Structure formats: structure tokens, C-alpha cells
Amino acid sequence: MTKSLPTDETIAAIATAVAAGEGGIAIVRISGAAALSACKSIVSVPGSKSWHSHSILYGHVMNEEGTKRIDEVLVMVMKGPRSFTGEDIVEIHCHGGMISVQRVLERVLSHPQIRRAIPGEFSQRAVINGRLNLTQAESISELIHARSNQAAQLAMAGLDGGIQKRIAKLRDILLDQLSELEARVDFEDELPTLDGSQVLKTLTDVQSELKQLINDAFTASLLQQGLKVALIGAPNVGKSSLLNRLSRRERAIVTDLPGTTRDVLESEIVIEGVPITLLDTAGIRATANPIEKLGIAKSQEVLMCADIVLVVFDLSKGWTKQDEALFQQIPKNTSKLLIANKVDIASDPKLTSQISSKNANETYIAFSALTGEGVQDVIDGLLTLCGAHDIQGIEIALNERQRDLAARAASALDRTNTVATQKLPWDFWTIDLREAIQCLGEITGNELTEILLDRIFSRFCIGK
Numbered sequence: 001m002t003k004s005l006p007t008d009e010t011i012a013a014i015a016t017a018v019a020a021g022e023g024g025i026a027i028v029r030i031s032g033a034a035a036l037s038a039c040k041s042i043v044s045v046p047g048s049k050s051w052h053s054h055s056i057l058y059g060h061v062m063n064e065e066g067t068k069r070i071d072e073v074l075v076m077v078m079k080g081p082r083s084f085t086g087e088d089i090v091e092i093h094c095h096g097g098m099i100s101v102q103r104v105l106e107r108v109l110s111h112p113q114i115r116r117a118i119p120g121e122f123s124q125r126a127v128i129n130g131r132l133n134l135t136q137a138e139s140i141s142e143l144i145h146a147r148s149n150q151a152a153q154l155a156m157a158g159l160d161g162g163i164q165k166r167i168a169k170l171r172d173i174l175l176d177q178l179s180e181l182e183a184r185v186d187f188e189d190e191l192p193t194l195d196g197s198q199v200l201k202t203l204t205d206v207q208s209e210l211k212q213l214i215n216d217a218f219t220a221s222l223l224q225q226g227l228k229v230a231l232i233g234a235p236n237v238g239k240s241s242l243l244n245r246l247s248r249r250e251r252a253i254v255t256d257l258p259g260t261t262r263d264v265l266e267s268e269i270v271i272e273g274v275p276i277t278l279l280d281t282a283g284i285r286a287t288a289n290p291i292e293k294l295g296i297a298k299s300q301e302v303l304m305c306a307d308i309v310l311v312v313f314d315l316s317k318g319w320t321k322q323d324e325a326l327f328q329q330i331p332k333n334t335s336k337l338l339i340a341n342k343v344d345i346a347s348d349p350k351l352t353s354q355i356s357s358k359n360a361n362e363t364y365i366a367f368s369a370l371t372g373e374g375v376q377d378v379i380d381g382l383l384t385l386c387g388a389h390d391i392q393g394i395e396i397a398l399n400e401r402q403r404d405l406a407a408r409a410a411s412a413l414d415r416t417n418t419v420a421t422q423k424l425p426w427d428f429w430t431i432d433l434r435e436a437i438q439c440l441g442e443i444t445g446n447e448l449t450e451i452l453l454d455r456i457f458s459r460f461c462i463g464k
């Protein structure tokens, strides 16, 4: 792999979260050849403590003139190669809060040998210096951005090298096959005959493993990105009550007046590891009220972009024409669940059969936002629809970049299959096989260009 950014420069950034909230401690991380000498001139440490590797020193960050204390800090020294980046690293543990840590960072950056790090630059150096492989570095970024426990668990599997091992193993198999084929291209007569069907079987096995990984990645992306679930229905059917019940708090205003909700209201929940954004909407009906009309237009927008639509209706009123008309507006390939709310006051079982006959392919869930009856069925229904139950068996999850490359490798192997059935000479087999190997190498980092590497790491956050 070629070097990307110049690594002889010393870089610094805030490594902890920079948000409006105030944390007790923040960390400024400095990496590079000048890290130690620069910090020695910035931080005043009492007594004659020496800056041993993997030690912690107490001191003060001083202004440039050395006359004023900027902050009281702990300094952690990690000499390369035993550090995150493989270079000398100094971490300054200073006080948290937006201003305090910025002041320390500015002081560090005022040193002529230190410049501000760009996003992902520490991780990029860790990869370039062989401290991490590429998929591990990507997993760190995913761990940081995980929105649920399971997402974090999958990211940890990647950090432990799970993705790297799996893909490298497949790439090795392909490399073995390529060398066999290439040997035949040049020295067919001098070598034992190669069984084409055996080669093809090996390639097909690799291809199916890739396809499995791609499928798993799609399922697992739910955990990373979460789902948008829209609550749609006529006015007063209990959409906001359902939102409150699922959120376990009084998030939305509920009244017995139809047309209560006017704006789209969001509530973030995590159900069995899946981050879900519930979107409560205005009840859809014909109305002359201009504000309600605007709300209804928004409901229709939400309807179009939701991953799953919960169609709520009032079981005590049955499945009305209005419900049916609304149901017809939902895009055909959007997953939906029918929620028959107010089961606590719906005593007529005939209404139930009326619903099933109208939407023969749709099952509905009898539910009461008031009593909570059926809430577990709603949750199970949601999880089944989004494939969350399949997540349990997944051990590693490729990210979008890795998934696209795996898909390109799989289709290259598909073409090898065509070449094989046409009984073309060995050198034709090698073309697509090479492409598959190249793609897998881009996943593992064996075959990366400078531009690619920069693009991957630019998506990381600052300080990572």
C-alpha cells in the first residue's frame, strides 16, 4: 500500500466528543515525531519527572510566554510503535466543556511543529503504520457511530478482525485458483491437467459465501441506520396514543378531537437493538382547515419515505372506506402492518372478519393503546417485517463500501461461470477472477490506492 498523507508531520485534535454538553474531561491527542518535544514545551510538569513511555504525568498547559496557566492536566505518553498510530503519541487529559478544551487545543496548535488533524487522520496513520488493518479501522468508526447494543457488538467483531479474516480467506482461495490457471496458460503441457469443473465449484462456493455476507450486511444495516416507521391513519384512531405507548412516555398530545396532531412528530426508540424513528402524523381526511391541510400534506410525504407504515384504524368503527382509501395510497412495496386500535371497546367480532376479507393478504394486530393489550404483537410484527430476527445469527457485517466491493467480486465470479460454460481457454477465466481478487483486496486494504484511502478516512470523525 502506498503512503497517503505525509506522516512526518505532527498532528493534533480533540479526541473526545465535542458537543454542547459538558463532560468532566476532554482529551487532546497529539501524534507524530514532534509530539513529545512539543508537549514538553507546552506542559509544565512539576519536579524532575521524566516523560517515560506509557506513563502519566501531572502538570499545567501554559501560555506561549510560560506566564499563565491555561489548564490543569494529566499527560499520557505513549512512544511509538506502542501507540494507536504507531507514532509517538501524547494525550493531554484536560477539563471538559467547549471552551476549556478548545483553549488547550489552540495552545497545542500554536506550536510551529504541530498542525490540526483532518478527519480520520489518526486512524489512517494507524493503518499505514500497520497498527490496524483497514477493516478494523472502519469498525472503530462504526463502533463510535453505533446506535444500538447489537450494532456495537457487530462493530466489535470487525475490530477483532472478523471481517478481515473472512475476506482474506476468500481472497486466498481465489489467489490459489488464479495461480493454478495462470500456470496452465503458460505451461499447460508440463503440468497435470486442471479439472475445470473443480475450479468452478471452488469459485461458486466463494461466490455463495460472498452473497451470504452481502445479505447479512443488508440486514445488519438496519442496526446501523435504523428504520423509519410512520404511523398513518384517519383522525382520532389513536396514532399519537400508539406512539406514546411504544415510546413509553407522553411524547405526543392526545385528545378526543379529530385533527389533534398537525405536524410530524418524531420519537426515537430502540426495540431489541433496532433503532427506530417513529413518525406520528396528522390524521388524513378531507378538510377545509388550512393548517390541518398542511399537516396532511406532510403525512403524505412521510407515507412515501417510510421504511414501514403502521396503518392504524379504530376497531370500534371497523375498516371504513376512509381507511381503505388511505391504505391504497401506500406505495405497493412499502412494508405495512395494520393496527386495529381500541380493541378494549370493540366488542363486535364481525368487524374483524370484515377487515380480513377486505385485505385478504394483510394480517392485522388487535391492539389497545389505552390498556397496552397487543403491544408485544405490534413490536414482534415490526421486528419480523424489518428482518430483525435474522440479525441474531449474524457474526460480522460488511459496511456499505465493503458490501459494494463484495457485490462486484460476486458478479465477476458470475462472469467466470459464463466463461466456463462456454468452455473458453484458461486465460479468459483469469480476467474476471483477477477483478474479484482486486475487489476483495480493496476490502482488506491489500490493494488500495492513495485516493481510495483518503476517501475512506475522510468519512471518519475528527480526532479519530
Ligand SMILES: Nc1nc2c(ncn2[C@@H]2O[C@H](COP(=O)(O)OP(=O)(O)OP(=O)(O)O)[C@@H](O)[C@H]2O)c(=O)[nH]1
Pocket: 233, 234, 235, 236, 237, 238, 239, 240, 241, 242, 253, 254, 255, 256, 257, 258, 259, 260, 261, 262, 281, 282, 283, 284, 341, 342, 343, 344, 345, 367, 368, 369, 370, 371
Ligand atoms: N378506548 C380507547 N380509546 C383510545 C385508544 N387509543 C386512543 N384512544 C382515544 O382516542 C382519542 C384519539 O386519540 P389520539 O391518539 O389523539 O388519536 P390520533 O390518531 O393521534 O388523532 P389525530 O392526531 O387527531 O389524527 C383520544 O381520546 C384517546 O384517548 C384505545 O386503545 N382505546
Ligand SMILES: [Mg+2]
Pocket: 239, 240, 241, 252, 253, 254, 260, 261, 280, 281, 282, 283
Ligand atoms: Mg395524533
